[in-house]
Amino acid sequence: MKKRSASSAEILNEENRQRNAELNSKNSANNLRPFTALENDKETGTFKNLDQLPSQQGESEAKMGRNIQSWRCCRYQALPKWLQDNEFIHKGYRPPLPSFSVCFKSVFRMHTETGNIWTHLVGCLAFMLIMIYFITRSHEQIHSQEKYVFSVFFCGAICCLGFSSVYHTLICHSEHVGKVFSKFDYLGIALQIMGSFVPWLYYGFYCETFVRNTYMVLTATLGIASIIASLWDKFGHSRYRKLRASIFSAFGLSGVLPAIHFLYARGFVNAFKELALGYLLSMAVLYLFGAYLYAARIPERYYPGKCDLIFHSHQIFHVLVIVAALVCLRGMSLLADQALSENLC
Numbered sequence: 291m292k293k294r295s296a297s298s299a300e301i302l303n304e305e306n307r308q309r310n311a312e313l314n315s316k317n318s319a320n321n322l323r324p325f326t327a328l329e330n331d332k333e334t335g336t337f338k339n340l341d342q343l344p345s346q347q348g349e350s351e352a353k354m355g356r357n358i359q360s361w362r363c364c365r366y367q368a369l370p371k372w373l374q375d376n377e378f379i380h381k382g383y384r385p386p387l388p389s390f391s392v393c394f395k396s397v398f399r400m401h402t403e404t405g406n407i408w409t410h411l412v413g414c415l416a417f418m419l420i421m422i423y424f425i426t427r428s429h430e431q432i433h434s435q436e437k438y439v440f441s442v443f444f445c446g447a448i449c450c451l452g453f454s455s456v457y458h459t460l461i462c463h464s465e466h467v468g469k470v471f472s473k474f475d476y477l478g479i480a481l482q483i484m485g486s487f488v489p490w491l492y493y494g495f496y497c498e499t500f501v502r503n504t505y506m507v508l509t510a511t512l513g514i515a516s517i518i519a520s521l522w523d524k525f526g527h528s529r530y531r532k533l534r535a536s537i538f539s540a541f542g543l544s545g546v547l548p549a550i551h552f553l554y555a556r557g558f559v560n561a562f563k564e565l566a567l568g569y570l571l572s573m574a575v576l577y578l579f580g581a582y583l584y585a586a587r588i589p590e591r592y593y594p595g596k597c598d599l600i601f602h603s604h605q606i607f608h609v610l611v612i613v614a615a616l617v618c619l620r621g622m623s624l625l626a627d628q629a630l631s632e633n634l635c
């Protein structure tokens with residue numbers, strides 16, 4: 291009996307010793323790995339050891355939270371492949387931050403995405419306020435039909451700017467999360483273009499129901515095609531930058547057909563002078579100019595490393611999108627006033 295109980299105790303002790311040794315080695319590995327990655331290069335603030343980042347090892351956010359709170363900006367070369375997008379922007383990047391709360395907190399720090407996040411966040415809030423002001427006016431001031439038609443535009447703009455802001459916030463979370471939210475970003479652009487077309491077509495062809503509906507169906511078809519293209523997995527890859535700019539530019543340019551029709555029906559002088567076609571053209575120029583800068587990566591291409599935090603192409607593109615949306619709103623308001631006051635039908 292004595293011998294047997296002694297050997298059982300020995301076996302138990304041995305098992306405990308082995309378990310403790312395993313736990314110790316796991317704990318020390320978990321604690322050391324993030325610090326190796328995060329504090330490898332204090333002088334440049336870069337990560338030399340990114341392949342050891344815990345996100346790629348599938349560790350839980352809870353274990354990681356304590357360490358990624360102390361992230362520092364890094365250089366382009368230190369980023370993993372899935373975060374490398376623009377080699378003309380040299381430094382100031384967020385490293386992979388596999389925690390939603392850390393990503394959202396990073397909105398209040400300065401890095402390459404700060405300008406992109408805030409330009410569209412402020413734009414999104416501004417359009418929400420304009421929409422609230424618009425739909426809370428009395429029936430005498432703004433007709434309810436007008437409120438519905440313009441709400442389509444407002445919703446498109448709010449979705450576009452809001453999705454874009456969230457995408458730029460979460461792009462560094464992980465490859466998977468970045469991909470999912472890039473689809474929302476493209477979806478927002480398609481909704482913005484569709485939403486911008488609706489009031490133009492509605493009031494531009496106010497009395498010609500068949501023509502108006504035909505153009506609306508055409509816009510919806512192209513919009514859905516753009517959304518489907520956006521949902522394609524490889525669409526977000528940097529190699530398809532020009533294809534992305536081309537698809538959305540083509541969708542935007544499809545407005546040329548109803549614009550020419552409108553010009554022909556109303557006469558050149560009237561269309562420009564009274565019916566706000568000038569605003570439509572200005573909007574198109576702003577969008578196309580923004581898309582061109584984005585695709586060509588101007589100005590950072592000519593000043594590599596000088597536009598890392600502010601004035602890089604993506605930020606300028608964001609600002610142009612907001613200005614274009616405001617120009618669009620002004621033109622549509624003029625067109626709606628014209629159509630309603632003239633009582634053409």
Ligand SMILES: [Zn+2]
Nearest residue numbers: 406454604608
């Ligand atoms: Zn963007």
